[in-house]
Amino acid sequence: MSHTRPLPEWQALAALEDRALPLLDVALLIARDEYPDLDPRRYALRVQGHASHLRRAVEREPQLALKMRAINHYLFEEVGYAGNHDEYYDPRNSYINEVFERRLGNPISLALVQMAVSREVGLPLDGVSFPGHFLVRLPVDNGVLVMDPFNRGRPLDVDELRERASAHLGGGMPDDDALSQILHPASNRAILVRMLRNLHGVYQKHGDWERAVRSADRLLRLLPDDAEALRDRGLGYLELGHSAGARENLQRYLHRAPGAPDAAKVRLRLIEAGLQRGRLH
Known part of the structure; x- marks a missing residue:
């Protein structure tokens, strides 16, 4: 994300191919509906600042898993990004500018921060539209490292992933093929749609129909x-x-x-x- 490029326009998003959808830019576009004076350059520079702080430590580590551990330690332990367990349904958890400012978020918004910083230092971190909480994944030599951004980037083993998925699949335990499908990287469009569905759900629950309609309308700009x-x-x-x-x-x-x-x-x-x-x- 360039700190000099303006945010995209809503009417242009439906025609963009998925890989051309700038993930953090559109997350900021979603936030600008609620915060019209938002300055996107501030958050582009925040990502670049995190990356600059991390780059040497990441380059020192010989393995991808260790590089990722260094990133997670910095973001979640030193800077203090955290899952908002106490007020999970606070809409600020879904607005990426608030997540950068308050260092509190929900799983998908924290994943966006984690992904943006990791990619800035060369690690191909992807999101996973896992049932329940959104996760992230990194290809490593012996497979894939799956982490929970809502809980300080904690790595999850296969047994825990099966149990988490089972709770949302009627109690059935997914086999290897099913789990592999569930862990497939989420597209940029799918991530942004999930963010907007989260916002719609929060506003609908509280009877804030103007904002609920706005969230549904923005989703239709991505998926008409x-x-x-x-x-x-x-x-x-x-x-x-x-x-x-x-x-x-x-x-x-x-x-x-x-x-x-x-x-x-x-x-x-x-x-x-x-x-x-x-x-x-």
Whole structure:
């Protein structure tokens, strides 16, 4: 991420190939909705500062796993980045500028910091859309090193990974092939979508429908045909009294996902939207 390059525009993101999506830049773009005076250069320089501090220590280590340990020690022990266990659903945990400033975050935002700094010093650290908590992975000589950024970058062995996955797979223990698929690197688009889904969930839970709708709308800028985001935006519009917008979004959702488990419930809400009087959107 260049500290002189402006952030991308939302309307351009859908057309970009995944590898052309600048991960940290778009995370800052998400944050700028909530913090319009945000200066992206500040956080580009923060990443570069972390990398400059680390570069010599990383170069000294002969093995990738040891290089990664040096990065984690610096970020999580010396600088003090940490998982916000006490207020997990605080929306600030999802805004990358707040994570840099407060040194507190959720798994995916801490992973972004860890990935940005690691890549700046030459380590190909990737994200993993693991069930439950987001993880990171680094290819090493004898396989892959999987770490938990929410818990100070702690390495996870195969048994713990199986148990964690099992809790979200109906209790079934994944075999080697299934676990390998689960641990596949997440695309940039998938990471950003997961960040926005997290934000939508937090705002929906607290009845903050303006911000919930904004989160769903931003997700649709990345994935214009995403049925779940269409539904979420439509239901948010309904809560805000935007009847026409709700009707259009929910009809599109039912067209794309007619057999969805919540289709009957959404149809009922559509009837309500058709009957209620609300301002157009």
